[in-house]
Amino acid sequence: MIQPVRVLFVCMGNICRSPTAEGVFRQIVSNAGLDQEFVVESAGTHAYHIGEPADDRSVQAAARRGINISQCIGRQVTRSDFDRFDYVLAMDQQNHRQLKALLGALDEHLVDHHPLHPAHRIERNSSEPPPPCQRLP
Numbered sequence: 001m002i003q004p005v006r007v008l009f010v011c012m013g014n015i016c017r018s019p020t021a022e023g024v025f026r027q028i029v030s031n032a033g034l035d036q037e038f039v040v041e042s043a044g045t046h047a048y049h050i051g052e053p054a055d056d057r058s059v060q061a062a063a064r065r066g067i068n069i070s071q072c073i074g075r076q077v078t079r080s081d082f083d084r085f086d087y088v089l090a091m092d093q094q095n096h097r098q099l100k101a102l103l104g105a106l107d108e109h110l111v112d113h114h115p116l117h118p119a120h121r122i123e124r125n126s127s128e129p130p131p132p133c134q135r136l137p
Contacts, residue, residue, distance in 0.1 A: 006039040006084060010077050010099060011091040014044030018091055019054040019072035020062055027067050042072060043081060045098040049074035077102070 007025065011017035022042040029038045044050075053059070054072045062069045082088060082103060090096035 002037070004037050004039045005086050007041075007087045007089065008077070008081055008085040009040075009042040009089050009091065010045060010095055011042075012044055012046050012095055012098075013048040014042055014072075014074040014076070015049045015052060015055045016058045018042035018044065019069045019074075020058050020067075021089070021091060022072060023062050023067040023069035041085075043075050043077040045077055045095050045102075047076045050076055079103075 009018040009021040009025070011021075019042045022040055025038075026040050029035060029040065052074045054069045054074075059070050077088075077099065079102065088099060090099055
């Protein structure tokens with residue numbers, strides 16, 4: 001049996017962007033009939049919202065699009081996540097830097113070789129969009 005692909009989405013507090021990305025990705029995987037082939041989770045770089053549900057605004061915005069993220073509970077990314085997940089996707093450049101710092105502080109070798117990717121590319125000097133929970137409906 002082939003092992004499922006493990007994907008972790010990471011933002012700062014794990015109540016807005018990363019649970020939204022987790023929900024969207026789960027929906028895409030489910031619609032494609034690939035539920036058994038992926039393990040999808042989310043986490044935050046900071047401990048601000050450990051144990052808290054996703055932000056109500058994010059839950060509502062996702063629900064309006066047919067995506068349920070109400071089951072997402074905030075947790076902080078850990079060093080073991082880099083061993084457990086095949087892909088760790090940062091929701092923005094700041095969190096990408098935080099993840100690289102976490103890896104660098106623990107194992108310099110992994111920084112260059114682990115599949116750590118920002119979820120989107122940002123041109124230098126451009127601004128990043130605000131989290132979905134800070135946008136108007």
